[in-house]
Amino acid sequence: MRAVFGLVLIVGIALAGGAVYMARNYISAYQAELARERLAAQEALANAQVEVIPTVSVIVSNRLLKYGEKLAQEDVRIVDWPENAVPEGSFLEMTALFPETANGDRYVLRTMEKDEALMDVKITEPGEKAGLTSRLEKGMRAFAISVDVASGVSGFLRPGDNVDVYWTGSLRGIVDGAEGEITRLIQPKIQLIAVDQTAGSDVTGATIARTVTVAATPQQVASLAQAQNTGRLSLALVGVEEEAVATATIEVDQKSLLGIVDVAPAPKKAPKQVCTIKTRRGGDIVVTEIPCTN
Structure with missing residues (x-):
């Protein structure tokens, strides 16, 4: 009886030792994989270069603007625009679009969609009407x-x-x-x-x-x-x-x-020249045809 009990105890200790060994190997492998992924993420972050695009402030339409509408400050807003893509003639400051010395309102000359850049060719000068003269x-x-x-x-x-x-x-x-x-x-x-x-x-x-x-x-x-x-x-x-x-x-x-082509008229034939002489025979005059010599 004691021999059986001792054998069971030995087998149990062996199984427990194997389980601990397998668990330790699994934990070690998991920690190694986690450390490898963390190191790869750090390397990727270190190698990543964030490109900074320089921008400037550009005035754009705040809503759909149609031809002939009066332009007001609430119709526009300022946004950041890539510096190398600013359309020529764009307004960069509110003081340029709505100068304090303006002699009247500005009007829309071309239809502009929301967030479209305002340019000097799309609006009138201050005080100028949106008519044909503009x-x-x-x-x-x-x-x-x-x-x-x-x-x-x-x-x-x-x-x-x-x-x-x-x-x-x-x-x-x-x-x-x-x-x-x-x-x-x-x-x-x-x-x-x-x-x-x-x-x-x-x-x-x-x-x-x-x-x-x-x-x-x-x-x-x-x-x-x-x-x-x-x-x-x-x-x-x-x-x-x-x-x-x-x-x-x-x-x-x-x-x-x-596709009608004018055709030149056929040349006219010259009339045949006839030479004659007149001879008086008694009281009559006889006309006789002779060869022409000239």
């Missing part, structure tokens, strides 16, 4: 052109677009031998500043306009006025990426449209 550059004039759904590009014209102006009319009475009508490009890439009574660029959808207003030099105004009174004007919308301006004469008449 959209005309020095030396330019505003001229209205009558259009319809066909000549006005189906109503898709917007202020700020560029268009080519074509004239269609007859040259009868002006050019000798002129027949039919011709169409000629008379003013390439001219800018629209208003469509009907709208000068803002926030027009949505197609608008069938009756008139469009363009910015033109006095010489261009004279040409457009003469063209509008002597024929029909049509507009062609110019793409935003189009930089070239047509310099060659572009003209189409009915013959070139249909």
